[in-house]
Amino acid sequence: MTPTPLRDLFQNNLQGDQELPAKQKQVLKAALDLFAAQGFENTTTKQIATLANVSEGTVYKRFKTKDQLLTAVLKPIINDVTPQMASEFKQVLTKRQFDSISDLIITIGQDRLQFVFDNQKELRILLGEILKKTERVKEFSQLLTTSIIPAVYNQFDQLKAHHKLVDWDNERIFQYIVSIILSYVTQIVMFSAQLDLTQILSDTAEFFERGLAPIE
Amino acid sequence: MTPTPLRDLFQNNLQGDQELPAKQKQVLKAALDLFAAQGFENTTTKQIATLANVSEGTVYKRFKTKDQLLTAVLKPIINDVTPQMASEFKQVLTKRQFDSISDLIITIGQDRLQFVFDNQKELRILLGEILKKTERVKEFSQLLTTSIIPAVYNQFDQLKAHHKLVDWDNERIFQYIVSIILSYVTQIVMFSAQLDLTQILSDTAEFFERGLAPIE
DNA sequence: AAAATTAGTGAGTGACGACTCACTTAAACT
DNA sequence: AGTTTAAGTGAGTCGTCACTCACTAATTTT
Numbered sequence: 001m002t003p004t005p006l007r008d009l010f011q012n013n014l015q016g017d018q019e020l021p022a023k024q025k026q027v028l029k030a031a032l033d034l035f036a037a038q039g040f041e042n043t044t045t046k047q048i049a050t051l052a053n054v055s056e057g058t059v060y061k062r063f064k065t066k067d068q069l070l071t072a073v074l075k076p077i078i079n080d081v082t083p084q085m086a087s088e089f090k091q092v093l094t095k096r097q098f099d100s101i102s103d104l105i106i107t108i109g110q111d112r113l114q115f116v117f118d119n120q121k122e123l124r125i126l127l128g129e130i131l132k133k134t135e136r137v138k139e140f141s142q143l144l145t146t147s148i149i150p151a152v153y154n155q156f157d158q159l160k161a162h163h164k165l166v167d168w169d170n171e172r173i174f175q176y177i178v179s180i181i182l183s184y185v186t187q188i189v190m191f192s193a194q195l196d197l198t199q200i201l202s203d204t205a206e207f208f209e210r211g212l213a214p215i216e
Numbered sequence: 217m218t219p220t221p222l223r224d225l226f227q228n229n230l231q232g233d234q235e236l237p238a239k240q241k242q243v244l245k246a247a248l249d250l251f252a253a254q255g256f257e258n259t260t261t262k263q264i265a266t267l268a269n270v271s272e273g274t275v276y277k278r279f280k281t282k283d284q285l286l287t288a289v290l291k292p293i294i295n296d297v298t299p300q301m302a303s304e305f306k307q308v309l310t311k312r313q314f315d316s317i318s319d320l321i322i323t324i325g326q327d328r329l330q331f332v333f334d335n336q337k338e339l340r341i342l343l344g345e346i347l348k349k350t351e352r353v354k355e356f357s358q359l360l361t362t363s364i365i366p367a368v369y370n371q372f373d374q375l376k377a378h379h380k381l382v383d384w385d386n387e388r389i390f391q392y393i394v395s396i397i398l399s400y401v402t403q404i405v406m407f408s409a410q411l412d413l414t415q416i417l418s419d420t421a422e423f424f425e426r427g428l429a430p431i432e
Numbered sequence: 433a434a435a436a437t438t439a440g441t442g443a444g445t446g447a448c449g450a451c452t453c454a455c456t457t458a459a460a461c462t
Numbered sequence: 463a464g465t466t467t468a469a470g471t472g473a474g475t476c477g478t479c480a481c482t483c484a485c486t487a488a489t490t491t492t
Contacts, residue, residue, distance in 0.1 A: 057451095207392060237438090437489080441484105441486075441487095443483095444484105453475100460465105461467090
């Protein structure tokens with residue numbers, strides 16, 4: 001079960017379900033690259049037009065405002081990918097029963113880190129936007145809270161019951177795991193770090209296996 | 217040894233060593249608040265002037281460009297605080313010998329989290345800037361690398377020698393600790409989270425005491 | 433007190449950036 | 463083929479914003 005890459009969604013159904021003309025795709029592509037490289041407000045519509053090899057009018061044919069263009073670029077992440085990711089995530093968590101905390105970390109981590117790797121640019125823009133509008137994070141984390149967290153906590157409880165996980169608050173355990181995974185995510189998104197994901201995950205898993213072992 | 221709060225530096229020597237007139241301080245204060253709340257490019261010099269209750273000309277009297285104003289706002293962090301922080305940090309690390317990993321985490325963590333707490337706004341702007349210009353991070357982390365890291369690693373080595381720390385790469389140990397501390401930092405900076413720093417640190421220390429215990 | 437220096441003002445300017453529109457070109461439909 | 467609809471153009475508009483400047487008010491210097 002590999003995560004659906006953003007690129008696919010881009011090709012197909014960006015604007016609802018209607019196909020986009022070639023030039024409009026070029027516009028989106030150019031906007032994505034420029035927003036990621038220079039940030040939203042430091043990018044002019046002229047720059048986008050030039051990079052996309054179209055006139056400025058073409059940029060405004062489909063996307064009525066610059067803001068709509070931003071939305072269009074982020075839409076796949078926010079509207080399609082996130083729920084999809086959430087459900088894929090949940091599916092893995094509910095289908096299988098993990099027999100150790102490291103098993104869980106490696107399985108989930110592999111999946112998510114790969115996703116981040118594949119969508120660096122988009123995530124970078126998103127991060128910049130989030131910094132400006134903190135409310136957006138709320139929506140985003142709400143999604144996590146409602147769909148993923150219960151499934152994760154359920155796994156934690158199972159592991160605790162089998163005496164394979166320390167008896168701390170689920171929040172606390174979750175925080176530690178997310179912290180470390182996110183620190184690698186940051187390195188990838190911000191500095192395009194070339195990391196050996198497999199190595200990282202097995203190290204991380206080893207560490208948690210010790211730090212989160214049940215008390216004898 | 218409490219960290220020097222930014223506010224003090226602000227009052228005293230922002231522009232070299234020359235005292236700033238009252239209205240210029242108002243300008244800096246307004247710029248700080250607006251940059252933190254809306255971001256640099258979404259803030260107009262008119263807004264700054266209005267909030268500071270001065271004319272727009274006054275804004276440009278001392279600070280020739282908007283960019284200089286940003287620099288002036290961030291200067292205390294970049295030029296004064298960071299080296300100061302680094303040296304204070306180093307001093308603690310070289311003066312004392314820590315007798316456990318949790319001792320080290322609680323001492324250093326207390327100090328640094330308090331600092332973040334006291335300088336949320338500035339750090340938030342800095343984070344936004346960093347996202348735009350990744351090179352700046354390099355300078356910043358260079359500073360860490362040269363002055364702090366050796367001292368920390370030295371402590372690690374000592375602990376290892378006394379069989380109080382697992383024999384992993386120092387980089388790896390450092391990464392785990394920083395990750396978790398930074399995740400709390402993020403919560404404070406981005407969402408102004410009201411956290412019980414003491415509780416957090418003792419929990420974190422407990423976790424690391426287990427995860428980083430030497431192998432029997 | 434006169435002169436000189438610094439602080440502060442606010443209307444004004446020039447540039448640039450988001451967006452428009454009258455028009456051309458191409459495709460789709462009947 | 464002729465008509466309608468959509469795609470694409472690029473010169474032009476309009477507003478905003480960073481920045482200036484001629485001027486006044488207040489301090490400092492001598």
